[in-house]
Amino acid sequence: DQQVKQNSPSLSVQEGRISILNCDYTNSMFDYFLWYKKYPAEGPTFLISISSIKDKNEDGRFTVFLNKSAKHLSLHIVPSQPGDSAVYFCAASAANNNDMRFGAGTRLTVKP
């Protein structure tokens, strides 16, 4: 029962270009969405989030877009930097339960 899906296991981008990571979800009860970034041998760390009442949230080089009708969100990183190379997890939660569901992650590689 994978309610959060990241269909691209990996993505490679040139430094300075835009990275777009995608995430789809199936549970219409989800109302809060987050992106976590994970380096090897470390735990995931929070990157950016968006509430279902918004369709865009921006924080520096990172922007998350939410399309509720399509049950789709994306993370844009621009410009991409080599230090952005990591695994990015999409996560979603609902106000009426205490579970945060994660996707399987997308490994981003930013080449110098």
Added chain:
Amino acid sequence: DTAVSQTPKYLVTQMGNDKSIKCEQNLGHDTMYWYKQDSKKFLKIMFSYNNKELIINETVPNRFSPKSPDKAHLNLHINSLELGDSAVYFCASSRFKWVGANVLTFGAGSRLTVL
């Protein structure tokens, strides 16, 4: 000063053994979690405790027993280890009881290998 620390980082053991993973958070958070990252890389919640009270117990074998002596600690004890228990186990904490709009702070993970 690590916010969420878990030990050990690596654990290799034989089938049938009993092992524990410890977790401590110094963030003053009320809620702590155990997540399992399996071979398919999905992070799946196992347990959640709020102020020492169990609030989530997903479909996890009875061989897994969490223990929270206080709100800063959540340990995971596993009895009769099986090959399928091999995974990376992440401890996490959050400020509030209901994950809703909470952000989780994760530990670095404990990689368990059962031979």
